[in-house]
Structures are given as structure tokens and as C-alpha cells.
Amino acid sequence: MKNFLKTLSILLLCGFIGITASAQIKTYNVKNYGAIADGETNNTVAIQKAIDEASANGGGRVIVPAGRFVTGVIDLKSNVELHLDKNAFLLGSAIRADYGAGKASALIVANNQHHIAITGHGVIDGQGHDLLKDIYRRLNAGTLQDTEWRKPNPWHQMRPTEDNRPKLIEFKNCDAIQIKSITIKNGLCWTQNYKSCSNLVIDSIKVENVTYWNNDGIDIVDCKNVKLTNSFFNADDDGICLKSEDPNSACENVYVANCRVRSSASAIKLGTGSQGGFKKITIRHISVYDTYRSAIAVETVDGGVLEDIDIRDVVATNTGNAIVIRLGHRNQKRPAGVLRRVYIGNVKVDVPAGKPDAGYAMEGPVTGAAHNIIPSSVTGIPGSRVEDVTLENITINYAGGAKKEVADFGIDTLEKVPEKIPDYPEFSMFGELPAWGFYIRHADGIKIKNMVLTCKGDDYRPAFIADDVKGLSLDTLNIPQVKTKPVILLNKVSELVLKNIKIPGSAKQNIQVQ
Known part of the structure; x- marks a missing residue:
């Protein structure tokens, strides 16, 4: 670079x-x-x-x-x-x-x-x-x-x-x-x-x-x-947005650094348009505030190849979601794309209970179905899996306060989470999710190093769920407040590495593998 x-x-x-x-x-x-x-x-x-x-x-x-x-x-x-x-x-x-x-x-x-x-x-x-x-x-x-x-x-x-x-x-x-x-x-x-x-x-x-x-x-x-x-961006829609509209081209060799962003959508976004793809994207030192959706959104849904993404040093306050990584299949005329080799490090996000852009002249639209605070997520689809993602030195502080009367999602059947394969990619696209901190599905080679998930208020859901993941490494995952048990739920996870998991209480009660 x-x-x-x-x-x-x-x-x-x-x-x-x-x-x-x-x-x-x-x-x-x-x-x-x-x-x-x-x-x-x-x-x-x-x-x-x-x-x-x-x-x-x-x-x-x-x-x-x-x-x-x-x-x-x-x-x-x-x-x-x-x-x-x-x-x-x-x-x-x-x-x-x-x-x-x-x-x-x-x-x-x-x-x-x-x-x-x-x-x-x-x-x-x-x-x-x-x-x-x-x-x-x-x-x-x-x-x-x-x-x-x-x-x-x-x-x-x-x-x-x-x-x-x-x-x-x-x-x-x-x-x-x-x-x-x-x-x-x-x-x-x-x-x-x-x-x-x-x-x-x-x-x-x-x-x-x-x-x-x-x-x-x-x-x-x-x-x-x-x-x-x-540079500074105060935008009603996405703040800094990379797109690909040509199947035979891509965004390539892009460097973004030292910017401040406020958005009624997402602050930093790769997608939604993702025909050709995104290659060799480097992002450094981004400050985000009062942003309705995600601080970082990395998405390919139109058949594009998204690879070699390196994002570091992002601080976001009063922001609705920290990280969303999505491989979907919106463009049904082409095969699903590829999402691989993504590194995101040194990120701190504070997620409030209310709408982060409330009071701005043109707020983002309220999502259709009622839901509690939505976790960060890494999701692929059946047959097209997210590959090789490393999340390191990540702290996400949630306000919490989830209530079953708003939206109840039990962990007895994770298949209830809809796939939404052709849908517009967004952190709220699945509606209510069964975890409050982080949710991963249909992915291979996911490495989490030194992640902290906190929740101030009560929440009836597990903090962390991985479902259908091959090659999951959790190295120093710190969840200091136990809201419910299990705290970590691993379903259909193979090639699992657990190291230095920091959760108060018994590991046997806090971590459920099924």
C-alpha cells in the first residue's frame, strides 16, 4: 500500500x-x-x-x-x-x-x-x-x-x-x-x-x-x-460508499483514511451495488457518530468478488450497529459472488437503545417489524459461504434492554432465522436475531481475537451465536456480564478452537455446543 x-x-x-x-x-x-x-x-x-x-x-x-x-x-x-x-x-x-x-x-x-x-x-x-x-x-x-x-x-x-x-x-x-x-x-x-x-x-x-x-x-x-x-461527511444516506456496477470491473486499490462520518444509513459501506466487486481496499482511522445503521458494512450480493479488505482503527459512538458482513444472492441472473480475506481490527462501537439519528432532518426509515437491538453479523447463504474473516481487537458496547414482548426468538430452533437470500443487504434484514452481541452463519475460517462484548441492560438472548461454521477460532473473547445462559451457543460448528474465553461462572454452563 x-x-x-x-x-x-x-x-x-x-x-x-x-x-x-x-x-x-x-x-x-x-x-x-x-x-x-x-x-x-x-x-x-x-x-x-x-x-x-x-x-x-x-x-x-x-x-x-x-x-x-x-x-x-x-x-x-x-x-x-x-x-x-x-x-x-x-x-x-x-x-x-x-x-x-x-x-x-x-x-x-x-x-x-x-x-x-x-x-x-x-x-x-x-x-x-x-x-x-x-x-x-x-x-x-x-x-x-x-x-x-x-x-x-x-x-x-x-x-x-x-x-x-x-x-x-x-x-x-x-x-x-x-x-x-x-x-x-x-x-x-x-x-x-x-x-x-x-x-x-x-x-x-x-x-x-x-x-x-x-x-x-x-x-x-x-x-x-x-x-x-x-474529510468530513454528514449525509442522509451512506457516508463513504464504494460500489461496483460493471461485472467486468471492480473497485481496486482504494485507500481511505482520517475521515469523520455521520449518516442516516451506514458510515463506511462496500456495496450494495456489487456486480464486479472490491479488491485491495484499505481503510484507516475513521470516526463515526449519530449513525443510524452500521459503522462498517461489507457486502456483495450481485455476483461480485470481494477480497483483500483491510479495515482498522474505527471508533463509532451512538451508532445502530458495529459490523455487518454479508454474502447474498440478489442478482439471480448470475452465480452468487465471493467474499473472502477480510480483516477488521481496532474497532470500538457504542450501540444505543434508541434510534441514533433521531432528530435529524431526514432520518432513516424505521424497519418494518419490531425488534430488539440487533447484533453485528457475518452471514453467507447455503452453498455460498463467507471465507477467511479475521476480527481483532473489537469492542462493542450495547445498551441492552431487550424484551420478549418486543420480539421473542428462542434458541431451540435456529432454523427460524430467515435466509433472505435475494434481499437487500442490511444489518436489520433478518429482523430479530437470537443473539445480542454477535451472530455468524454459513461461514468458513472465522478468526476472532480479543473481542469484548458488553451489554448494560438485561437481554434474554445469548451473547454470541455461530451456526453452520467450519473453522471457528475464538481467541480471547471477553463477555464480562452474563445476561442469560448459555452465553455462547455453537451449532453445527466444526474445527473449533476455543482459547482464553473470559466469561464469569462455569464454562460448562456458559458455552453450549450442539
Whole structure:
């Protein structure tokens, strides 16, 4: 990984030397092309003219100075850096028609370009609240078509389809990209989408995107050689999300570090889209808070290969779930995928009794069936098993307080846990689970080293359940509070290694093997 990052840095430095590092770079101030900073005038033509001229001249820096510049869709070109000065606001148009007649374009787009950048200490503001008013006005007038907005959904809202809600940044098939120091906020869909791109560096950005649902903080889709560091994400949907939409590609050589995340979905997520897969993903030093779903979600359900994942140093407070690892089979047109060689270490998560994102403007939807606190989980499916997962130095503190009258799940028949083979992957997908701390099923080669599971309140369920697991090693599993017995239930587990299990009381009573 160190060699990869060094090489990537050198390549980007060389590639951008002409537009970001040289004292001789040519600048193109959008005001000189007619842009007006009054917060009302549409400056699309002026800004695009500056970009086009810079690109035609071999590259340069297009400067958006301090002020409020409204724009429609702008197309970033090769060898051009879009630079937002301090106190510069690039405001997305609040008129739906400015994003195209069919599917809404993103605000800033680039296709098949190279050596492009968005830098500076300014703000890209999608003006989502005002744009949404215009969308509803047109829908009610019948001048805008939408197939989804009147359909029932978990949010109980008339929600326009994503095709009518523009992203803020969308780059496709681009190479050598820098996104640095900017603030991005108030979109109506994914904040930024980088699809099939290579050599992408994102550093020190701030994302505030809680205007509406589906507002992922960042989506990295089938990209190669990515470095995302020192950034903040407050998103209504997933915070930092890697996806794979091309069966012949994958997210590969991705490094994420030193980021802080708040989400009404999951903080760090690989999936749900998982056509090709995820390979050589490294994640370090992530802080998570007030997050509704999982701190870490690692999922492949569309036939993709997920392998060589290394996640370390994650601290999450007030978060609904610590870790979910899921191999499913949602895409029935292809064989189930592969999930193997995953390491997760140095993780601490505090799971509350209530809804962690309660009070935020756009909360995540309440799950359908009533359930108690849901444990972390590693689950495959019959015939397609999770392989080679190591969980080391993991502490998960649960609030507890489970009640049988909310949802009762006895341990006499573990077969009651539904398989949900084609379902959308989520920590709550099975409903009530028979364990309060950790649940593992249909997996091979699971190593747990130095795991602590605590539960403040009462819980009638065992702390830890493994069902249909081949090759399970529990080395220093510490469960200091005994809520019920057995504390550990092992069903259909072979090649079992138990070492230094720390549970108060008799091991014979606390550990049940069947």
C-alpha cells in the first residue's frame, strides 16, 4: 500500500504540474467571461466559456472568485482546474429544466477527461430545498414526468425518482483527478459520483448533504487507485460508499483514511451495488457518530468478488450497529459472488437503545417489524459461504434492554432465522436475531481475537451465536456480564478452537455446543 500511494502521488504531481503547481499557470476568471455574482443570474454560459478556453489553450485554472454564482450544468475538460476562492459559492440552479429534459444531469460533469481538478476553499451548494420546490411544482402541474413520486415508500412521502434529482458532481471514465479542500452541500441525490475513474485523490473536503434521501456523501464506483483522506461527511444516506456496477470491473486499490462520518444509513459501506466487486481496499482511522445503521458494512450480493479488505482503527459512538458482513444472492441472473480475506481490527462501537439519528432532518426509515437491538453479523447463504474473516481487537458496547414482548426468538430452533437470500443487504434484514452481541452463519475460517462484548441492560438472548461454521477460532473473547445462559451457543460448528474465553461462572454452563 505504501508503494501504491507513493506512485500515485508522483503520477498526480507530474500530471498536475502544469495546472496546479507552476507559477506560470494561466488563469481564467469567470467574471472576465461575463459571470455575475448576484445569486440570481444563471452563469452557465460564462463559466463554460472559461473552461472551454482554458482547455483549448492546453489547460489552466478557472477561478470562481468570492461571490454567489448561480449555474446550471457545467462540463469540466481535460487539464482544467476549477478553483473556488474563499467565500466563493457555486450555486446549483433551482430550476429543474436547467438539468436537462430527460434524466437530470449532475451539476458538474466530466466524461472521458484527464487531469481535472476542483480545488479551493469555496462552496458548491446545490440549493436542494429550492430545487425540490420547483420539482414538486412541475410534477403537480403535469409538466414533469416521474414514475416514482406517487408510489408508497418507507418514508411515507411523495418522493421523486433519482432521475429527477441531480447529483452535484459526476465524473465518468476520467483519469488523474484531484478534489481538494472544497465544501459540497445541499444536493438532492448522491453528492458526488466517480464512476470507472482512475488515479483519484480527494483530500480535506467537507460534505453536508442532509437535504433529502439518497444523499450519499461520496460514491466511488468501479474506480482504480483512489486515495480519500482528511474529510468530513454528514449525509442522509451512506457516508463513504464504494460500489461496483460493471461485472467486468471492480473497485481496486482504494485507500481511505482520517475521515469523520455521520449518516442516516451506514458510515463506511462496500456495496450494495456489487456486480464486479472490491479488491485491495484499505481503510484507516475513521470516526463515526449519530449513525443510524452500521459503522462498517461489507457486502456483495450481485455476483461480485470481494477480497483483500483491510479495515482498522474505527471508533463509532451512538451508532445502530458495529459490523455487518454479508454474502447474498440478489442478482439471480448470475452465480452468487465471493467474499473472502477480510480483516477488521481496532474497532470500538457504542450501540444505543434508541434510534441514533433521531432528530435529524431526514432520518432513516424505521424497519418494518419490531425488534430488539440487533447484533453485528457475518452471514453467507447455503452453498455460498463467507471465507477467511479475521476480527481483532473489537469492542462493542450495547445498551441492552431487550424484551420478549418486543420480539421473542428462542434458541431451540435456529432454523427460524430467515435466509433472505435475494434481499437487500442490511444489518436489520433478518429482523430479530437470537443473539445480542454477535451472530455468524454459513461461514468458513472465522478468526476472532480479543473481542469484548458488553451489554448494560438485561437481554434474554445469548451473547454470541455461530451456526453452520467450519473453522471457528475464538481467541480471547471477553463477555464480562452474563445476561442469560448459555452465553455462547455453537451449532453445527466444526474445527473449533476455543482459547482464553473470559466469561464469569462455569464454562460448562456458559458455552453450549450442539
